[in-house]
Amino acid sequence: MPVLARTLEAAGLSTIFVTMMPYxxxxxxxxxxxxxxxxxxxxxxxxxxxxQQMRVIRQALDVLETAEKAGxxxxxxxxxxxxxxxxxxxxxxxxxxxxxASLAPTFKEMLRKRRExxx
Amino acid sequence: MTVDSFKFLPRLIAMFYRMTKRxxxxxxxxxxxxxxxxECIFGLVTSGGLYPRGAGHPFDVERERQEPTWGDPSFQxxxxxxxxxxxxxxxxxxxxxxxxxxxxxxxxxxRFLTLVEEGRIGGLAxxxxxxxxxxxxxxxxxxxxxxxxxEVAEAFINEGAxxxxxxxx
Numbered sequence: 655m656p657v658l659a660r661t662l663e664a665a666g667l668s669t670i671f672v673t674m675m676p677y678x679x680x681x682x683x684x685x686x687x688x689x690x691x692x693x694x695x696x697x698x699x700x701x702x703x704x705x706q707q708m709r710v711i712r713q714a715l716d717v718l719e720t721a722e723k724a725g726x727x728x729x730x731x732x733x734x735x736x737x738x739x740x741x742x743x744x745x746x747x748x749x750x751x752x753x754x755a756s757l758a759p760t761f762k763e764m765l766r767k768r769r770e771x772x773x
Numbered sequence: 774m775t776v777d778s779f780k781f782l783p784r785l786i787a788m789f790y791r792m793t794k795r796x797x798x799x800x801x802x803x804x805x806x807x808x809x810x811x812e813c814i815f816g817l818v819t820s821g822g823l824y825p826r827g828a829g830h831p832f833d834v835e836r837e838r839q840e841p842t843w844g845d846p847s848f849q850x851x852x853x854x855x856x857x858x859x860x861x862x863x864x865x866x867x868x869x870x871x872x873x874x875x876x877x878x879x880x881x882x883x884r885f886l887t888l889v890e891e892g893r894i895g896g897l898a899x900x901x902x903x904x905x906x907x908x909x910x911x912x913x914x915x916x917x918x919x920x921x922x923x924e925v926a927e928a929f930i931n932e933g934a935x936x937x938x939x940x941x942x
Contacts, residue, residue: 655820655906655941657914661922662818662937664802667929669937677778677790683797685804689776695821695867697940701875704884711884714938715893719810724801729776742781744868751865752841753910754786761785 656682670718672697672710676727686721688714690730693745699732706732806936816898816934817851818925820906821872821879821942822864824849831863832905838865844907846916848925851901853882866907867942879940898934906942 656678659671663685673679674697676689690697690710699706710732717728734741750758779787806813822832832845851860860876862869872879885897902925908914929937 655904655939657917658818658820658904658922658925659939660802661918662926662929662939663804665923665926665930666804667816667926667935667937668804668806668813669939671939671941673941674776674781675778675941676776681793681795681797683799683801685801689778691774691776691780693781695869695872695942696878697819697942698878698881698884701871701878704877707877707881707884708887711881711888711938712893715810715888718806718936718938724803725797729774731774738780742783745781746783747865747868749865751907752838753907756841757910758785761789765785765788 656684659684659687668718670714672714676729679727680725683725685724685726686717687727688717688730689727690732692732692734693741695745696734700735808935810894810936811892812895813936814896814898814932814934815885815894816929816932816937817880817882817885817901818904818937818939819879819901819942820904821940822862822869822905823851823872823876823880823903824861824863825851825855826859826861828859831861834863834865834905837907842910844909844912845905846908846914846921847904848921849903851880851882851903853886853897853899853901855882864905864907864942872942879942881938881940885938894936896933898929898932900928900932902928
């Protein structure tokens with residue numbers, strides 16, 4: 655999705671990207687980002703929590719208004735109001751995605767080899 | 774506070790992401806705002822896999838099930854006056870229960886209508902756009918860059934939008 659922010663910006667639109675992964679915003683080079691430490695699927699907050707959603711959106715608009723150079727990433731102070739371990743479980747699909755299901759054994763094997771090299 | 778990109782990621786995916794070496798292509802595009810937000814018309818874009826029930830169709834998750842390294846690059850139009858019950862979600866990479874309960878957590882149409890009423894922003898475009906964020910493995914955003922991204926940009930500009938809020942899922 656960082657690529658879409660770049661594409662729309664290059665076409666003449668001023669964009670603001672609200673992301674849980676500033677890691678990619680930085681690596682791919684997004685014009686303006688607000689980073690939020692929320693679980694995936696919840697960029698602006700929890701369902702029905704209008705106040706929380708509006709706080710994040712207002713911060714995003716502030717970044718859009720004040721950013722002075724391309725590549726600006728501002729980190730939000732908003733915290734996810736639920737325990738991390740529960741949130742990690744809750745955001746994931748009930749069934750692993752097809753690519754995870756097909757590649758997980760390969761990844762696990764890579765991890766195992768890395769551990770062996772270190773030992 | 775510094776946001777930890779890996780806080781909610783399972784270990785395997787985090788490991789894979791951390792191994793990726795990539796530097797941004799420069800220059801990073803930049804369109805100055807050029808006017809106060811109270812005069813800006815906004816468009817909304819998400820990659821949450823939202824689609825209008827009845828008027829549109831779900832993203833092609835059946836092909837993805839057959840071909841796990843492929844992801845549907847197309848987009849769907851979500852009108853700003855859509856009924857809440859008319860928004861469906863097709864995305865195999867996150868639990869869609871919460872966004873189905875309140876699509877504003879990814880496509881904040883109702884929140885932006887509040888901002889228009891307040892006068893904080895000038896307006897909301899009649900159409901918003903949804904993509905499905907999984908673009909294959911390894912990810913290949915070529916169709917987004919060369920075809921679908923420019924199509925959405927042109928549609929926004931034709932509707933008078935000058936600003937866009939984007940939310941990945």
